[in-house]
Amino acid sequence: MPWVPRGLRDGILTTCWPCGGDDYFDGFDAAVTVRTDAPHGAPVAPAVTDAAAACPTAAISGQPRLQLDRGRCILCGRCVARAPDWFSWAPGCGTAELTRATLIVGQVGETDEALAAVRAALARRVRRLRRSVHIRHVDAGSDGSDEWEVYALTNPVYDVHRLGIFFTASPRHADILLATGIGTAGMTAPLRRTLDAMPSPKVVIAAGADAISGGLIGGGYTGDVGISELVDVDVWVPGAPASPFSLLHAILLALGRLPQDFKDTP
């Protein structure tokens, strides 16, 4: 039983987050952003035009103002390499948002009041979900990468069971629908049937750029909207794939269980 001495030697590996800090949560480059010291309002530089042309998912637009859509971004890093004065990695796994518009860096999106209203409405809806929450994960046409991150949530490092979060195979026992993938035609009916079979209150999380925008093949027959055309999405977590910490952030955001002093990824 070699795992016994190994376990004694390594000690506890399970993260403390969200009850305590975690360097990996804070330091992991889970998003790309427009630099705050970029010359906003100035004419877009040739380097930005070059970065936009190189972006494989058309996540960058320069007109009428510079915007970066995290819902489309697959984190390839080309924009950071080509226009480092304008784009940078944004450390931190707190990337989930309650509205699609909030994922677009540089867009004048919802006001703080509007976002607070969305958050309050969701909190009212989920208030009956207490300490034990069950998730039904549906692969609606993923490339498989999202699934590795979803399954990692139950490993000893993330161990979501310690937070009363469990996965279930039955939608009738599920509170949260966690959907990955682009929303293929073949998965349209199963996705909707799954949501219909879930008891209320229920929450839908779109996990990963594929589910949010179709990712690399957005604009094809799936359109640019991922699964949001098939079901109403409550929480959007970008990434390609979204990291386990970002998924956990999305789940706790949906449940209103983030620490009071938590700050999102810039």
Ligand code: SF4
């Ligand atoms: S990191 Fe994202 S925004 Fe930048 S080029 Fe790649 S996909 Fe586009």
